[in-house]
Amino acid sequence: MIKPRTPPGVLELLPREQVAFQRMLDTIRRTFEAWGFLPVETPVFELSEVLLTKTGGETERQVYFVQSTGALEKAAAGGADAGPPELALRFDLTVPLARYVAEHEHELAFPFRRYQMQRVYRGERAQRGRFREFYQCDIDVIGKDTLSPRYEAEVPAVINAVFEALGIGEFTIQLNHRKLLRGFFAGQGIDEAAQPLVLREIDKLDKRGEEAVRATLEGEGFGLSPEVAERLLAFSRIRSSGHDDALAKLDALDPGTPLFEEGRSELRALLAALKALGVPGSRYAINLSIARGLDYYTGMVYETTLDANPDIGSICSGGRYDDLAGHYTKSKLPGVGISIGLTRLFWQLREAGLVQVADSPVDxxxxxxxxxxxxxxxxxxxxxxxxxxxxxxxxxxxxxxxxxxxxxxxxxxxxxxxxxxxxxxxxxxxxxxxxxxxxxxxxxxxxxxxxxxRGPAAVGGDAMPASTEGDPR
Amino acid sequence: MIKPRTPPGVLELLPREQVAFQRMLDTIRRTFEAWGFLPVETPVFELSEVLLTKTGGETERQVYFVQSTGALEKAAAGGADAGPPELALRFDLTVPLARYVAEHEHELAFPFRRYQMQRVYRGERAQRGRFREFYQCDIDVIGKDTLSPRYEAEVPAVINAVFEALGIGEFTIQLNHRKLLRGFFAGQGIDEAAQPLVLREIDKLDKRGEEAVRATLEGEGFGLSPEVAERLLAFSRIRSSGHDDALAKLDALDPGTPLFEEGRSELRALLAALKALGVPGSRYAINLSIARGLDYYTGMVYETTLDANPDIGSICSGGRYDDLAGHYTKSKLPGVGISIGLTRLFWQLREAGLVQVADSPVDxxxxxxxxxxxxxxxxxxxxxxxxxxxxxxxxxxxxxxxxxxxxxxxxxxxxxxxxxxxxxxxxxxxxxxxxxxxxxxxxxxxxxxxxxxRGPAAVGGDAMPASTEGDPR
CATH class of the missing domain: 3.40.50.800 (Anticodon-binding domain)
Structure with missing residues (x-):
């Protein structure tokens, strides 16, 4: 007799929890489609050579490789010379998207708007609330050669629609712009090479606190003057409250480099678009500390927090990038996208007692x-x-x-x-x-x-109170 | 630059094909729920020790193993002594169901009715129309200790509802009963040990033809007399056409062993239930050649064929079993279930030009x-x-x-x-x-x-003409 059990690091649900989870999936899907996104699904595994284009990153350390019995036997026979396994499980939906768009470039209509809601795999250290298998729910809009910043303005409206429909409590979409940040850094005499490193430090403000970050910025590695460090921190402290205040905070910033002014003007246009789209002003805020570690973002960056549970961190994050698929194609494919880590979100809602076990879908x-x-x-x-x-x-x-x-x-x-x-x-x-x-x-x-x-609940997408942790897209 | 491409043996769809596929999934899900089934999802990988309870089968040869980078390194360092990989991808939804029910036995209400629609993985030989990753859409009803044969009668009604809703053409649910078969075999002097082997031969009638099977049955291995072989073949030839003919064909069978009579009476009750459920008599037929290779079936067995494309084989198969989870629990868990291999079905419909590229879900x-x-x-x-x-x-x-x-x-x-x-x-x-x-x-x-x-098509579950190959559940 073998003890029936799941591997560590997965979230398996009882049927009535699964019903609640499925309703969230349905609600998200319905909202993505209401905003004109088309479904894509990709295989759970990719060719290792295709998936692992960069080398040595933390993510790569977490990759799961897949081998058939035959390949395992061959590897055992051939020893270490057998080479790495041919297949690997996807660790996010962005690399498969890049591969998909590059592979099917001539069969797609651009701007290409796709949603994808599938599980991804990461060999995380076993730990409560860390999952080795979890759902991501992504949207991306991909342009061919160019993509107007207006698509960056539409994204927060989609985020608003999704979390309004999920009904897991009030939330705020935190907004920042890479051009604003980079322009400001340049104005403070921080050169291109140092900017990503400074960004990474700013990104740690929440975790390390201001004094630790200040010490690092003034320390040997960076060697910023106390004045410059303070200006960076003061800049990062800027938060808005409501639509008009967001505009006022933007206006109040000192004039800066051309890049800085480009970022400011795009952010202004974004605020106007959100108003035209009817997004309540309480749902979005400028937060100049949002950095989103990843180097590939080039424009807007987004994080979303639950107002009643800010400690949980971001429940939906993403941003604008200019080079989706440079590893696979010479075409320039800029885009903007976000990701919701639904498994973790669901788990956190349940931990907080905020997920009701759903009634059966059976009437x-x-x-x-x-x-x-x-x-x-x-x-x-x-x-x-x-x-x-x-x-x-x-x-x-x-x-x-x-x-x-x-x-x-x-x-x-x-x-x-x-x-x-x-x-x-x-x-x-x-x-x-x-x-x-x-x-x-x-x-x-x-x-x-x-x-x-039969209550409206049976239709799906019913209200469910809430809480959750940051999704490292 | 790396050439963007999927691994061999997967079916990746363009967005508008994905829309059509998603509508089929939605239709199947809606129908399963209309019949009182609850959703379950299990992790893509299971512990190898739990998944691979039997040893040496053909299926085992096709299993994909999963290893993290760390485990791979350890294996490389430790050589062949490292032992088999800890994780393996599921190759069907039945073994995970057995593990799930055994693991959550005390949290489930019995009879437990679950549906599961997820991808499964098999290291098939690379070949057109053979997939290494494919969707299965399963339902099962699991009893605790006992399960009335009436649940076997309900299953064809669900199959009927699913394929009626999918609208891929007229179809026939082929019915047979293991007790009828085994009772008949016993009546012909074929003992318990030989019965599974004879069953396997009968199962090959479609592929090998009657003469080849007859030669095998009369040959050295089996050594049946020409008279007995002919009686087996004549029995296997029995097909009904319509409800009344099915009853008549059953009545016309010679009296047999008690087991045979039990099978006959259960089949009669099943026909009555299908009538009460309003399933058209043209949609089901007795076909005494249906054997379903697997040894664990003990009652009804089902296969479903498209009337216009019988060559495609079964598009939905399953049956009654008495021991779902004997490897994991001492509890007796009898059940009945079916499986639709949707990826292959979709591929075949598309090959036959019977899948229309769907309009966008965007209006x-x-x-x-x-x-x-x-x-x-x-x-x-x-x-x-x-x-x-x-x-x-x-x-x-x-x-x-x-x-x-x-x-x-x-x-x-x-x-x-x-x-x-x-x-x-x-x-x-x-x-x-x-x-x-x-x-x-x-x-x-x-x-x-x-x-x-907006046409009714946008609601999903729209008609789509059809064709497909047997799903070895």
């Missing part, structure tokens, strides 16, 4: 009163299904109490009972397990009665 | 006439989204012709244009790229006009 259990009633129970079930209800039929005549108990455990709210008396009267008894209510209804009116009692 | 492109119109285009888009439409906004003012061309390529049927004149008049121009039609509508009536033109 009704048709009970079996006695064996003679089987054909009737089947026919009634079919009639309810034809009306659009989700129906389970009890096929073994157990005690009614047992059948109610089963429905309750399975999360099915309504039980329909038809004993001989009810059949003779052309009626059915409905028991609502949530309210305890019980009533009789004519068989012809049964489907409508049950449909009327 | 409308709001064009951008000139830069001055940006705020208006954004606001109009939001208004349409609020009405439930899926909307992409053109954010760069390109020539209108280019914008139409883009919409056409992306599969978006309607384009909305608002130039200065239309804005002044409080109107919008709608161009239908499918019909070529163009008309003006008041801005307040725009959403309704577009909603009215």
């Amino acid at each position: 009704v259990l048709v009970a079996l009163f006695d064996d003679a009633g089987l054909d009737d129970a089947l026919a009634v079930s079919q009639r309810l299904r034809a009306a659009g209800l989700k129906v389970e039929t009890q096929l073994e005549a157990r005690k009614l109490g047992k059948q109610f108990q089963y429905a309750d455990r399975a999360g099915i709210r309504h039980v329909v009972v038809r004993g001989g008396d009810e059949i003779a009267r052309g009626a059915a008894t409905v028991k609502d397990l949530r309210s305890g209510e019980q009533f009789e209804v004519a068989i012809d009116a049964l489907a409508d009665a049950l449909l009327a009692r | 409308v492109l709001v064009a951008l006439f000139d830069d001055a119109g940006l705020d208006d285009a954004l606001a109009v888009s939001q208004r349409l989204r609020a009405a439930g439409l899926k909307v992409e906004t053109q954010l760069e003012a390109r020539k209108l012709g280019k914008q139409f061309q883009y919409a056409d390529r992306a599969g978006i049927r309607h384009v909305v244009v608002r130039g200065g004149d239309e804005i002044a008049r409080g109107a919008a121009t709608v161009k239908d790229l499918r019909s070529g039609e163009q008309f003006e509508v008041a801005i307040d009536a725009l959403a309704d006009a577009l909603l009215a033109r």
Whole structure:
């Protein structure tokens, strides 16, 4: 006998949790489609040579390799000379997107708007809340040669629509612009080569605190003067509150380099677009400390935090980049995208007691009163299904109490009972397990009665209060 | 520069194909839920020790193992002594189900009805139409200790509902019963030990033909007399056509062993249940040659074929088993289930020219006439989204012709244009790229006009003509 268990670092859900998770997936998908994004799915594994274009990064250390039995045997026979495994599991959805767009470049219409919601794999250290397998829900808009900054303005509106639809509490989309940052750095005499390193330090403000970062900036490696370090920190402290304040904070910045002014003007245009799109001013804020470690962002960067749980960190992050697929194609493919790490978000909501175990998607259990009633129970079930209800039929005549108990455990709210008396009267008894209510209804009116009692929750995308941790896209 | 390409043996779809595939997944999911099944998802990898409980089978040869970079290095250092990799990719959804039910036994309500729609992995020989990664869409009903044969009767009704909803052409659910087969074999003097081997031969009738199978049965290994071999073959030839004929064919069988009579009576009850459930009699047939190689089936077995493409083999198969999880638990967990190999089915439909590239799920492109119109285009888009439409906004003012061309390529049927004149008049121009039609509508009536033109197809689960190959569940 082998002990049945999952590998460490995965989140496996019970059916009613899975229902809640599936509703979140559905809500996100519906919202992505409402904004004109098309679905893409890629294989779970890629050729190692294709996936691992860069070398030696932290991410590469976390890659899982895949080998068939035959390849393993060959490797064992050939020793160390066998070379690295041919296949590797994707560790994000961005590299597969780059490969996909480069591979299918001539078959796609640009700007190419795709969403992708699949699991990714990282050999994380085993630790509570760290997952080796987790869902990412990504959107990206990819241009051919060029992509207007206006697509960067649309992204926060999509983020707003997604989290409004998820109903996991109020949230703020934190906005910053790489050109603003880099222009400001240049104005302070920090050269191109040092800028990414300074960015990385700014990115640590939340974790290390201001004094530690100040010490590093003034220390040997950087050697910034206390005045410059203070100006950097003061700049990073800038936050806005509401739409007008965001504009005012932008206006209040001293004039800077041309790059800085380009960033400022793009941010202004973004604020105008968000207003035109009807995004509430309370949902976005300028936060000049947002750096997003990755070097490849070149324009807007986004992070999203839950107002009631800022400690959780970003639940949706991303930004603008100018070179998606330079490893695979000579075409210039700029883009902008975001990612939601849904597995971690769901786990954190559940930890915080903010995920309700969902009711079953099944609306009704048709009970079996006695064996003679089987054909009737089947026919009634079919009639309810034809009306659009989700129906389970009890096929073994157990005690009614047992059948109610089963429905309750399975999360099915309504039980329909038809004993001989009810059949003779052309009626059915409905028991609502949530309210305890019980009533009789004519068989012809049964489907409508049950449909009327089905809450909007059954449609999916229902409200669910919330909390979560940063998703390193 | 690295050539962007997928590994061999995977099916990666272009966005509009993915839309068609996603609609099939949605339709199957909706139907499974309508019949009271709950969603389960399991990790893509399992512990090798847990996944590979049996040894030496063909399936085991096809397993993919998963190793982190660290584990690979350790294996390289430790040589052959390092032991087998800790993780392996699932090769079907049945073993993970067994592990899941055994692991969560005390948290589940029985009978446990689950559906699971995920990809599985097999190191198949590279070959056209053979996939190393493919979707399976499974349902199973698992009982604790016992499970009434009535659940076996419900399964063909679910198969009927799924393929009716998919709309890929008329189909027939082929029915057989292991007790009938085994009872008949016993009646012919074939002992328990030889029965699985005879079953396997009967299973090859389609591929090898009757004469080859007869020669094997009469040959050295089996040594059946020509009379017995002929009786087996005659039995295997029995097919019914329609509900009444199925009953008649059952009645016409000679009386047999108690096991045989049990099978016959369960099949009769199944036919009655299918009638009560309203399944058309043309959709199911008794076919006593259906054996389903796997040894673990103990009751009903099912295969489903497309009437217009019988050569494709079974597109949905399964059966009744009595011991789901004997490797993991002492509890007896009998069940019944089926599996649809959707990737292969989709591929075959496409090969046969029977999959239409779907329209985009996006209903409308709001064009951008000139830069001055940006705020208006954004606001109009939001208004349409609020009405439930899926909307992409053109954010760069390109020539209108280019914008139409883009919409056409992306599969978006309607384009909305608002130039200065239309804005002044409080109107919008709608161009239908499918019909070529163009008309003006008041801005307040725009959403309704577009909603009215949206076909039922956009709801998903639309008809799609068909064909496919056997799914070895």
